[in-house]
Every structure is written in structure tokens, then in C-alpha cells.
Amino acid sequence: MSGENGTTAGGSRQHNAKAAAALWREPIWSDEAVAASGLAISDAPLVSVGGGLGSFALVDFLRIAGAVPENVRVLAPFERPEETYRYLLAASQIAEEDPLRSDSMSRIDNIWGWPGYALQEAVRRRSLGPLWRVLTEPILSEPFSPRPREVFAGLEREARRIDWPSMVARGQVRVVRRRRQGGYFALCDPLPGHATSPAVWRARYVHIAVGYPALRFLPDLQAHRERFGDVHRFANAYEPHEHVYKRLLEGPGSVLVRGGGITASRILQRLIDDRDRHGARTDIFHLLRPELPGSSNPSPLRRPGGAGVRHQSYTFVKAAGGGQARNKVLSLEGEERAAFIKKIGGSTTPRRRLWQRQLSRGRREGWYRIEVAQLRDVALNPEGRISATLERPDGARTPLAVDFVIDATGLEGDIREHGLLSDLLTHGGAATNPLGRLDVDPCFEVRGTRSGDGRIYASGPITLGGYLAPVDSFWGLEHAALEICDDLARQGFCTRIGVRGSIVGWWRWARNTPP
Amino acid sequence: MTPTLLGRLQTRLLLLLAVGLPWTGVITPLLPRPSFVSLGIIYRITLEGIATVALVGLAWELAYHTLQQLRFDKDWPSLFALLTIVNESASTWLVLHGLHAIPGSTALSSPILEPFALHFASTWILVWLVTQGPLRVVLLRWRYEGGRIPMAAAARGGPGRHTPYPNPDPASTPFDALTPSPRAAAAYGPAAEQPACRRGHPNPPLALYCSRCGISMRS
Numbered sequence: 001m002s003g004e005n006g007t008t009a010g011g012s013r014q015h016n017a018k019a020a021a022a023l024w025r026e027p028i029w030s031d032e033a034v035a036a037s038g039l040a041i042s043d044a045p046l047v048s049v050g051g052g053l054g055s056f057a058l059v060d061f062l063r064i065a066g067a068v069p070e071n072v073r074v075l076a077p078f079e080r081p082e083e084t085y086r087y088l089l090a091a092s093q094i095a096e097e098d099p100l101r102s103d104s105m106s107r108i109d110n111i112w113g114w115p116g117y118a119l120q121e122a123v124r125r126r127s128l129g130p131l132w133r134v135l136t137e138p139i140l141s142e143p144f145s146p147r148p149r150e151v152f153a154g155l156e157r158e159a160r161r162i163d164w165p166s167m168v169a170r171g172q173v174r175v176v177r178r179r180r181q182g183g184y185f186a187l188c189d190p191l192p193g194h195a196t197s198p199a200v201w202r203a204r205y206v207h208i209a210v211g212y213p214a215l216r217f218l219p220d221l222q223a224h225r226e227r228f229g230d231v232h233r234f235a236n237a238y239e240p241h242e243h244v245y246k247r248l249l250e251g252p253g254s255v256l257v258r259g260g261g262i263t264a265s266r267i268l269q270r271l272i273d274d275r276d277r278h279g280a281r282t283d284i285f286h287l288l289r290p291e292l293p294g295s296s297n298p299s300p301l302r303r304p305g306g307a308g309v310r311h312q313s314y315t316f317v318k319a320a321g322g323g324q325a326r327n328k329v330l331s332l333e334g335e336e337r338a339a340f341i342k343k344i345g346g347s348t349t350p351r352r353r354l355w356q357r358q359l360s361r362g363r364r365e366g367w368y369r370i371e372v373a374q375l376r377d378v379a380l381n382p383e384g385r386i387s388a389t390l391e392r393p394d395g396a397r398t399p400l401a402v403d404f405v406i407d408a409t410g411l412e413g414d415i416r417e418h419g420l421l422s423d424l425l426t427h428g429g430a431a432t433n434p435l436g437r438l439d440v441d442p443c444f445e446v447r448g449t450r451s452g453d454g455r456i457y458a459s460g461p462i463t464l465g466g467y468l469a470p471v472d473s474f475w476g477l478e479h480a481a482l483e484i485c486d487d488l489a490r491q492g493f494c495t496r497i498g499v500r501g502s503i504v505g506w507w508r509w510a511r512n513t514p515p
Numbered sequence: 516m517t518p519t520l521l522g523r524l525q526t527r528l529l530l531l532l533a534v535g536l537p538w539t540g541v542i543t544p545l546l547p548r549p550s551f552v553s554l555g556i557i558y559r560i561t562l563e564g565i566a567t568v569a570l571v572g573l574a575w576e577l578a579y580h581t582l583q584q585l586r587f588d589k590d591w592p593s594l595f596a597l598l599t600i601v602n603e604s605a606s607t608w609l610v611l612h613g614l615h616a617i618p619g620s621t622a623l624s625s626p627i628l629e630p631f632a633l634h635f636a637s638t639w640i641l642v643w644l645v646t647q648g649p650l651r652v653v654l655l656r657w658r659y660e661g662g663r664i665p666m667a668a669a670a671r672g673g674p675g676r677h678t679p680y681p682n683p684d685p686a687s688t689p690f691d692a693l694t695p696s697p698r699a700a701a702a703y704g705p706a707a708e709q710p711a712c713r714r715g716h717p718n719p720p721l722a723l724y725c726s727r728c729g730i731s732m733r734s
Contacts, residue, residue, distance in 0.1 A: 077733050084723060087723050088723075105651070105658070111655065112652045112655060113648075113651055113658065114647075114648035114649065114651045114652060116648070134593065135597075136592075136593075136594050137593075137594075138588075138592060139592055139594050139595075140594070172733055192710060210733070210734070211731075212724075212731070213730070213731055213734065214724060214728075214729045214730040214731055214734075215724045215729035216729060217729040222727075222729075225726070225727050226727070231726045231727075236726075236729075238724065239724065312587075313588065317587065317588045318517050318588035318589065318590040319517040319588060319661075321517060321659070322659040322660060323517025323518060323519055323522075323589055323590065323661040324517070324519055324583075324589045324661065325517075325589055326517075326661065327519060327661065413729055413730065413731075417728075417729070417730040417731070417734070418730070418731055419713055419734040421734075479659055482655070482656065482659060497655055499653055499654065502652060502653065502654070502655040503652060503653060506652040
């Protein structure tokens with residue numbers, strides 16, 4: 001392989017495609033065909049594709065269940081498991097000391113969830129506050145939320161303990177194809193800047209945890225960017241958009257924030273904090289979708305809500321993780337399950353006193369306005385600002401000109417936008433569920449992809465709509481990892497973590513000795 | 516905690532057996548007792564107290580489960596689990612008198628009240644503390660199962676499948692993306708100045724998602 005063709009980095013894909021051309025057309029690869037293509041083959045009993053928190057959760061379980069590092073390879077574009085997470089937090093305005101939307105016991109670095117983040121924070125800050133919060137939540141106080149600082153510190157410690165770096169092989173997995181003799185091949189591209197040849201991993205088990213396959217750009221955002229080439233004025237909340245805040249500190253300005261979820265809340269907080277602390281004079285328009293009216297019924301059976309916003313502590317009702325709602329999701333199939341998952345989830349934001357106070361002050365003082373409308377005719381006007389029309393549910397249309405639009409409507413892209421997943425759907429036998437994500441069974445095995453004694457598992461947001469609702473959370477990643485780990489134990493890859501194994505494993509965790 | 520009804524019942528019985536009973540055995544001789552009451556009688560009271568909490572508690576759990584249905588999150592906050600000591604201690608006190616396990620009146624002046632209350636409160640708080648964390652270490656799956664106790668361990672698995680497939684090509688080299696071979700380096704050249712997404716849209720070097728179409732830069 002390599003040498004005779006492709007002399008620029010841009011040519012690397014062609015080069016790779018050419019070398020694998022014969023293979024590319026085959027949905028099932030044989031050892032001989034791969035060897036003949038000249039690609040280097042490496043072996044690992046299990047590879048986890050992605051290398052973020054989803055991979056980390058599974059590898060942590062597997063190590064505690066007795067898997068040795070040599071048997072696990074993490075194919076990842078980066079070395080540290082929290083890198084993508086850190087990026088998304090920073091873009092969506094969550095700093096190291098800000099509350100996340102998670103609870104104390106959903107620990108990504110501790111499979112038992114005890115001691116929780118609250119206890120760790122209490123020790124660090126020498127304060128009983130966090131413990132009081134977990135004791136009295138959500139009755140007397142707002143639910144406790146861990147801070148990124150705690151999460152990152154825990155991840156770093158656990159990564160070192162389970163010897164994460166030794167399991168990471170850096171690269172970008174393009175496709176996973178079935179192997180004729182059982183198991184799979186994962187074709188791994190080198191990273192840009194790391195000039196080396198593509199390679200093939202041969203594995204019995206493949207775990208796919210590639211995170212959010214894409215950002216969901218609403219058609220108007222996409223059209224605006226295509227038409228004006230402008231990524232500056234019409235920003236997406238999950239992209240770095242610090243320039244917006246910087247410009248708004250320099251002089252009076254106006255911004256339209258679209259979305260009723262937690263990211264919109266956090267962005268509003270940043271804008272208002274900048275007003276309060278740094279003297280910004282920003283007028284804020286908050287655009288909410290008309291089809292999602294807030295619940296005005298205060299009954300405890302209904303989700304509480306305000307004007308156009310629905311309040312909920314976590315992305316799904318709490319019992320979706322391991323209680324009544326989880327049992328219900330487990331018992332439903334197809335469209336019914338999809339409908340129930342939509343009902344207990346959807347776009348919501350927690351009710352935090354700080355936010356409530358800020359927003360009602362803004363309404364009173366006239367610099368914060370809620371608009372329940374659709375955004376139409378977005379364009380760049382001659383002054384370089386954004387002009388648009390607000391179309392209200394009753395048909396009334398109001399023109400609007402703002403300096404910036406920040407779109408916070410969602411981190412949900414189509415899984416077909418992702419090369420690896422789309423290939424798995426086309427050639428790997430995988431299918432989508434009614435919510436359009438990968439169809440997985442209750443053990444998170446991707447249905448239809450079996451190959452001999454091999455299995456493909458998936459976890460994270462690409463499995464939304466399966467038998468567990470909150471897949472896209474610390475809890476969900478851990479829960480999926482537990483199910484996968486148990487399934488792998490049934491097949492003899494590792495041992496099942498029983499009572500004794502759990503206690504011993506925890507003791508080693510507590511002592512910070514290798515599992 | 517987000518218990519299911521079955522989980523509530525199983526957790527209660529397990530904890531009273533595994534924590535409440537041994538604790539009662541240890542604490543009972545240390546309880547203050549009126550001079551006219553023998554240790555045997557106190558043991559009878561505390562042990563029957565545990566049995567009552569176990570049995571009458573099953574009815575209480577039904578009531579709690581019903582109340583839980585009124586909560587949007589279908590959860591049972593820690594505070595509730597702690598504060599239900601009030602109604603359960605009262606019901607146990609009354610039931611033990613009704614069964615004549617405790618002699619005398621149910622009034623607060625009863626000389627038995629002090630040992631009863633100390634035993635009840637200490638046991639309750641201990642059990643509550645265990646459910647707040649340590650139980651999750653002993654029973655890893657408990658919190659994922661709505662409090663249910665897995666009755667039988669699942670199949671232990673077949674023969675070890677943790678070995679790689681036999682390698683037909685011993686000459687193949689192990690993959691190491693961090694040390695480029697000179698040949699590959701010559702083929703690929705330096706890294707791209709400006710990365711492009713799969714559809715060819717140019718993006719800033721550290722972008723995670725394409726700024727034009729939103730697809731992952733790593734797909």
C-alpha cells in the first residue's frame with residue numbers, strides 16, 4: 001500500500017479508497033482479500049470505535065469485569081476520553097464550575113455511582129452544601145448537579161487507573177465490515193497530520209459510540225449559510241461562537257436566541273451575565289416554537305412549564321433510567337415505544353432559580369422578550385445585520401433586525417450523515433428504529449449485524465429510540481455499558497460482575513489500584 | 516431513587532434481613548431499659564418491631580407507590596425515604612401494642628418508648644444510609660432495576676472468547692498511528708492546512724462539526 005499515488009493530504013482519501021477499491025464493493029470481507037489489498041491487519045478481540053465517554057463507560061466496565069488492556073482497543077481520533085464532551089460544553093457556554101444536567105450518582109468514572117459527585121464536591125469544597133442538596137432534592141432545594149471540574153477530575157483518575165492510554169489506537173474508523181470467517185474488520189484511516197497508512201482491525205466484538213453524528217442545522221440556517229456564506233451572524237449553539245459575546249460587549253446590540261431547551265437557557269444566562277457583570281447592553285429576543293406550548297396546568301401529573309418552555313430536571317423523567325418508565329419502555333415496541341420516548345423526553349429545561357430571576361428581571365426591564373413564532377426570510381441586510389420576519393401562529397408577520405441569531409434547537413443529526421453509520425446501514429445489515437437511529441436490542445446489540453460469533457454493539461445518542469430512553473447522558477452511557485458488559489460476559493469475553501466482583505472492584509476503585 | 520413496586524418490596528425485605536436484623540442483635544443489649552424489664556423482653560420487642568416493619572411495611576409500600584404516581588418524575592426522593600420514619604414508627608408502636616408485644620399504654624409516657632424509639636430510629640437511619648450508596652456497591656444492578664434484587668445470576672458464559680482470531684498473515688505489522696513510516700509520510704505529505712468535511716466544505720482546524728452542513732468532521 002502507499003507510495004505510488006496520492007501526494008497531498010487531500011489525496012489521502014482517494015489513496016485509501018483506491019487501495020481498498022476491491023474490498024469496498026464487498027459487504028463481507030475475507031482475511032485473504034484484506035491481506036491481498038496490502039492493508040496492515042491488527043488483531044484485537046474487542047474494538048470500541050469513538051473513544052469518547054461512551055467508549056470510556058464500556059471499557060471501564062470491561063476492565064472491572066476482568067478484561068485485560070491487551071484485549072481491548074479504542075479506535076479514537078483523540079487520546080483523552082473527554083475531548084468531544086469538553087468541546088461541546090465550551091461551545092454551549094458551560095464552564096468548569098457551572099452545573100451540568102445530571103445527578104450525583106450518575107458517575108461516568110465510577111460504575112457504582114457511590115460515592116457520588118456530591119460527596120466528592122463536599123470534600124473538595126469542605127462544605128456540607130452539596131450533601132444537603134442531595135438529601136433534600138428536589139423537594140426543598142434544586143436538584144444537585146455535578147460540575148465539569150468534578151467530572152474531568154474523576155475521568156482523569158479513572159483513565160489512569162484502568163490504563164486507558166495503552167488501549168487507545170488513534171485513527172478514524174471509516175467502515176466496519178463483516179468478516180467471512182466471523183467477526184468484523186474495522187478500516188481505520190490515519191489522522192490528518194499523522195501521516196501513516198490506513199490499517200484494518202480484525203475483531204470479534206465491535207462497539208460503536210461515535211456520539212452525535214451531526215449537528216442539526218434547520219433548513220433556514222443551512223440556506224443562510226449557503227446563500228451568504230455567513231457563519232458569523234447566524235450561529236449554532238454547539239459551535240464555538242465566542243465572537244458573538246465579544247462583539248456584544250463592545251457596544252449595544254441585539255440577539256435572537258432560538259430554542260426552549262437547556263442550551264438556550266445557558267446561552268441566555270451568558271448574555272445576561274455579560275449585561276450584569278460587564279456592562280453589555282444587549283436586547284434579547286427569545287424565539288420559541290409555536291407547536292410546543294408550555295403546559296399551563298399546574299397538576300403534578302403534568303410536566304410543569306412556563307410561557308412556551310417546558311420544565312424538567314433531566315432530559316427524561318427520572319424513572320426512565322431505572323424505574324417505572326424504564327420498565328414501560330422495555331415493554332413497548334416500534335412506534336409505541338417511539339411515541340412514549342418522545343412523550344417523556346423532548347426539548348425541556350430545568351427550572352433553576354437563577355434563570356427564573358434573570359428572565360423575569362429582563363422582562364420587567366424590557367431587554368428580554370419571548371416571541372412564540374416561526375423565523376422566516378432570514379437574510380443579511382445591507383448593514384451586515386440579520387433581517388428576518390417573525391410569523392406568529394395567528395398569521396401576523398413582524399419584521400425584525402438583529403445583530404446575531406444563535407440557534408439552540410438541538411444536537412440531533414441524521415445518523416445517515418455519518419459515514420460509518422451509513423455504511424453499516426447499507427452494507428452491515430443494520431436498520432433504523434422509528435426515531436431514525438440505530439435499531440438495537442435490549443443488550444444494545446445492533447440488530448441484523450451478527451457475523452459468526454461476533455457482535456456489534458452501540459451506545460450513546462445514536463441508539464435513541466431503543467429500550468432505554470436516556471441514552472444520551474452519563475446514566476445512559478453507564479447503563480448501556482452494563483448491559484453490553486453482561487452480554488459479553490454471557491459469551492465469555494469477561495466475567496459477570498457479581499456481588500463479590502462488585503465489592504472487590506469497588507475497593508480497588510476506592511484505593512485507586514488497577515482493576 | 517426511582518423504585519418500582521416490586522423493587523420497593525424486595526429492597527425492604529432484603530435490607531431488614533441483611534442490615535436491620537444484625538443491627539438489632541447488636542444494639543438491643545445496649546438500649547436503656549427500665550429495671551422491671553428483662554433483656555429477653557426487650558429482645559422480643561425489638562425483633563417483633565423488625566418483623567412488623569417488614570410486614571406492615573409492605574402495605575406502606577403500596578401507599579408510597581400510589582403517592583409516587585402523583586409525581587411527574589415517578590421518583591421517590593431521599594428525603595421521603597427518611598421522613599417516612601414518622602408514620603412507620605407510629606404504626607409499629609401501635610401494632611406492637613395491639614399484639615400485646617409491648618405491655619402497657621401507648622402513651623408517650625410509656626417507659627418502653629425510649630428503648631423502642633432508639634432502636635427504631637437507629638435501625639431506620641442505618642438502613643436509609645445503606646440505600647443511599649453502599650447497597651449500590653454490593654448489588655451493582657439494583658439501581659438500574661428500580662430496586663429489584665436480581666434473584667439468580669445470569670448464565671456465567673461459555674468458553675473464553677477473549678483470544679484474537681488466528682492471524683493468517685504473520686508478516687502483517689501492528690498498527691501504530693503515532694509513528695508514521697517514512698514511506699507513508701512521503702505518500703501523504705504534511706497535514707492539510709484547512710480540513711474539509713466529507714462533502715468538501717472547508718472548516719477551521721479544530722472544528723468538530725462542519726459549519727456549513729453540520730455533519731461530523733470525523734465521519
